[in-house]
Amino acid sequence: MRGLILEFIIKYGYHVNMSHNFGFINRFSSSWKIFIQNPLGKAGLSILALFALMAFASFWVHLLGPMYDPMTGVDPAVSHSVGPNTSHWLGTDFIGRDIFCQLMEGAKIAFIVGLASAFISIVIGTVVGMVSGYAGGIVDMLLMRMADMVMVLPSLVILLIIAALFGQLNIWMIVFLIAILRWPAVARVIRSQTLSLKHRPFIEASRVAGASNMRIIFKHIMPNVLPLAFLYMTFRVTSAILVEASLSFLGFGDPGQISWGMMLQWVWSSGHMFQAPYWLLPPGICISLLTLSFYMVGRAMDEVLDPRLRKEGKE
Amino acid sequence: MNRIVFISKKAVELFILFFLILTVLFFLFRLAPGDPVTRMVDPMLTPEDAAHIIEQMGLDKPLITQYVIYVKNFFTGNLGFSFHYGEPVVQVIMARLPCTLLLFTTSTLLAALAGVFLGKISAWKKGSRLDGVLSISALVCHTLFVPWFALMMLWILGFKVGWFPLGGIISPELWIEESSFLVKTLDVLHHMLLPLLTLFIIHVGSYLLLMRSSMLSVLKEDYILTARAKGLTDRVIRNRHAAKNAALPVVTSVGLSLAFSINGGALTEQIFTWPGIGRELIFAVSNNDYPLAQGCFLLIAAVVLSANLIVDLLYAWLDPRIHY
Numbered sequence: 001m002r003g004l005i006l007e008f009i010i011k012y013g014y015h016v017n018m019s020h021n022f023g024f025i026n027r028f029s030s031s032w033k034i035f036i037q038n039p040l041g042k043a044g045l046s047i048l049a050l051f052a053l054m055a056f057a058s059f060w061v062h063l064l065g066p067m068y069d070p071m072t073g074v075d076p077a078v079s080h081s082v083g084p085n086t087s088h089w090l091g092t093d094f095i096g097r098d099i100f101c102q103l104m105e106g107a108k109i110a111f112i113v114g115l116a117s118a119f120i121s122i123v124i125g126t127v128v129g130m131v132s133g134y135a136g137g138i139v140d141m142l143l144m145r146m147a148d149m150v151m152v153l154p155s156l157v158i159l160l161i162i163a164a165l166f167g168q169l170n171i172w173m174i175v176f177l178i179a180i181l182r183w184p185a186v187a188r189v190i191r192s193q194t195l196s197l198k199h200r201p202f203i204e205a206s207r208v209a210g211a212s213n214m215r216i217i218f219k220h221i222m223p224n225v226l227p228l229a230f231l232y233m234t235f236r237v238t239s240a241i242l243v244e245a246s247l248s249f250l251g252f253g254d255p256g257q258i259s260w261g262m263m264l265q266w267v268w269s270s271g272h273m274f275q276a277p278y279w280l281l282p283p284g285i286c287i288s289l290l291t292l293s294f295y296m297v298g299r300a301m302d303e304v305l306d307p308r309l310r311k312e313g314k315e
Numbered sequence: 316m317n318r319i320v321f322i323s324k325k326a327v328e329l330f331i332l333f334f335l336i337l338t339v340l341f342f343l344f345r346l347a348p349g350d351p352v353t354r355m356v357d358p359m360l361t362p363e364d365a366a367h368i369i370e371q372m373g374l375d376k377p378l379i380t381q382y383v384i385y386v387k388n389f390f391t392g393n394l395g396f397s398f399h400y401g402e403p404v405v406q407v408i409m410a411r412l413p414c415t416l417l418l419f420t421t422s423t424l425l426a427a428l429a430g431v432f433l434g435k436i437s438a439w440k441k442g443s444r445l446d447g448v449l450s451i452s453a454l455v456c457h458t459l460f461v462p463w464f465a466l467m468m469l470w471i472l473g474f475k476v477g478w479f480p481l482g483g484i485i486s487p488e489l490w491i492e493e494s495s496f497l498v499k500t501l502d503v504l505h506h507m508l509l510p511l512l513t514l515f516i517i518h519v520g521s522y523l524l525l526m527r528s529s530m531l532s533v534l535k536e537d538y539i540l541t542a543r544a545k546g547l548t549d550r551v552i553r554n555r556h557a558a559k560n561a562a563l564p565v566v567t568s569v570g571l572s573l574a575f576s577i578n579g580g581a582l583t584e585q586i587f588t589w590p591g592i593g594r595e596l597i598f599a600v601s602n603n604d605y606p607l608a609q610g611c612f613l614l615i616a617a618v619v620l621s622a623n624l625i626v627d628l629l630y631a632w633l634d635p636r637i638h639y
Contacts (some may be wrong), residue, residue: 018541149332152570152623153617156578157596161340161612164348164600189327242460245581249462250597264463268586274474284463299454 012234030046031200031304041300047293051286055111058104064164068098068257070105072294081270083278091278099263103282106260108300113259118236120179126229130217132187133194137271144191147184155243156183161251171254179242186232193225227305234298241305260287316492318631325627329620340609341385345378349608354605368396389613395606399599402612408592412614414484415591418485418507421567422514429515430522431565435558437523438530449523456520461579465513465586472509479509482588510587525568530540530561560594563634573619592618 035041058070067073075088078096082088090099132143159177163169169177196219197203206220247253248261251269260283267273267280347349352374356365369375372395373384388394394404437449473479480486484506489498489531490588534557542552588594594610598604 007464075368123553145328148328152332152574152619154337154574154577154619157593157612157615158601160581160596162610163508164387164603164608165343167348243578245460246462246578249582250585251601261462264466268466274470276619277470280463280466280470284460284467287457287463288458291460292344293457295454 005306034304035300038300038303040296043130044293044296044300047289048297049291051107051293052111052302054104054107058108059103061104062112064101068101070097070102073097073101080274081276081279083276087154091276093263093266093279094272095207097281099161099279102258102263103260103286105258106283106286107290109171109257109259110241110245110287112291112311113171113178113290114237114241115245116146116172117175117178117240118233120176121183121236121240122180122186122229122233124182125232126190126222126225129190130194130221132227133219134198134213134221138158140191143187147272150186153181156246159243159247160250162229163247167254171257174244174254175240178243182236182239186229186236189228190230194221195248197221197224217276231301231305232293234301238294238298241287241291241294255284260284321631322624325595326624329624333616333620335614338384338388340381340612341382344605345381354488355395357396357401357536387508392436394411394610394613396600397610399556399602399606399607404606406528406609408595408610408614411590411592411595412618413496414589415580415584415593415618416512418514418584418589418591419576421507422511422518422580423576425511426515426518426520427565427569430519431526431558431562433519434523434526435530435553435561438527439557440562441531448458450527453520453527456516459517461517461582464512465583468513470584472512480506482506482586484590501526510583510589513587514576514579514583515518517583518576521572522565522568526561526565530557533557536560547636553604553632563630566626566633567629570623573622573626577615577619589606 008058020209026197030274036045038262055245061068061070065073067075075092076098076100078088078092080096081092081094083091088098088100090103092098093102128143128147132140158181159169159174164176203220207214211219243252243265245259245261248259249265249268251265253259253265263283268282273280316418326332344354347354354468355372355374356368356591360368372388373381376384380533392405396402397404397407433449434451437446437453441448449480469481484503485499486502486506489502494502539552539556542556547556576591579593581597583589584591584594585597590609590613596615599608599611
């Protein structure tokens, strides 16, 4: 999202070829060691683990009783928003639903939206990038022009106009739309990586051995670009979570799911934003922290993949 | 000559893209469930007026003719009538455009300038405590959730401390009375500061990080070594040799990250009730004012694309090596 993605395009797209450092699986353990020594990586991963725990906990919320159901549970003793107390750790919203339970449910939705949408856009971006880089010529030009075009479109505005025409979007629709609007940056990076791989001896060798283009792309090029795609996924997750939250905040989210953006929408539209900091703070902090932690993990992975950065870090 | 070719190529490309957007929008409006006629004609109108608009937009003609009329209408500035305002859409959105441009260009320029400056310092002092603080805060700014951050600003600086008004662009009482131009300008500035500050903080982080990494890679170049060998002072090397070259990718990124800035801008406008295009779009979508929504969308697309063209012009002007 925003400038940072471009930073990576600039770095991987135009300056550095580091494919020979890849071979992800056999290097996994050494990479992991470097990754976990990185303070950013450690911090990011810890926060992520915490949110993952929250998301998993949301599956067992119903055991607490119907009163704690994030969507329909209403505390009969509470008729309006109250602050934190012993039965509701973070207080309740305007109709007496437990905020902490909503937060946990929101964590689940954030993970689903972020990971699913990032995965789809990575798949599209990787395939387009590999085909474009490998095929070259007119195919390359057309695909990259298309990527340039999609890249300049503001995703939230597009989602808004689609929501206006087609009514309420459900969560999977939103996931899919975010994904198809956000693949171009990935495609660009994967393409330049593919370009540098295309004339390596091992690709030439497999062509001489009679491998088809399909086989070369998916069997020989793909393993070499996957780590980079994986790195990109962390940034796509961030962007997808933010777009979904913004859409929900504006009141166009999936009405059947509780997301953090929607919680903020409730604070705002019910006029509690100046009266109920216990309700305003948690969802925003969660969104910002979760996206930050994905970012930190991404940056730490970046250092694993780019040895140049690593040496600098130890100066 | 090369530059002219490059720029005209870009302009043609962006024009084609705009045409594609226009076309996709046309078909989306016809494909969506429901009757396209009710979408473009206000249900509150009298049958005669409705018939007039239907005829004007060609809604009773075959799809191809409709499309031709639609494109012609667009280029003659006829985007239909807003249901809510009862005025031509063009009139409504053109009244909103200056507000958006004012907020948007000021915040983008300020954020880019500050980001470039801070990123330069951060990269120059790499590894120092200052660099650490700057990078971490940039990362935090960068991942902030815009609406929430805007609400926090509004709550703390607007409501708790009370330094800034809670929304809008003017205080009506000042404008009803005969106030001097200066008073009015200061009033608008006072209303603008809070959304401006919000947008600035949201955007400055990404420019800083981008400039930092760009500067770090430039500092490894041979010409920096040459400059050092010549015995130039640090200041000259940093500002003249390194920063100038490092700022180029930042210029490109202004264009490419516009899409994100537009998203953030719309959300900020909505929260600070800033009467801009983004807020109008959200309003139109919430109230099923389809002609207005379509107009806002097309205008935003046009703004994004022309800003991209301006950035390309700037880039071609800044970088003498460019040849396409």
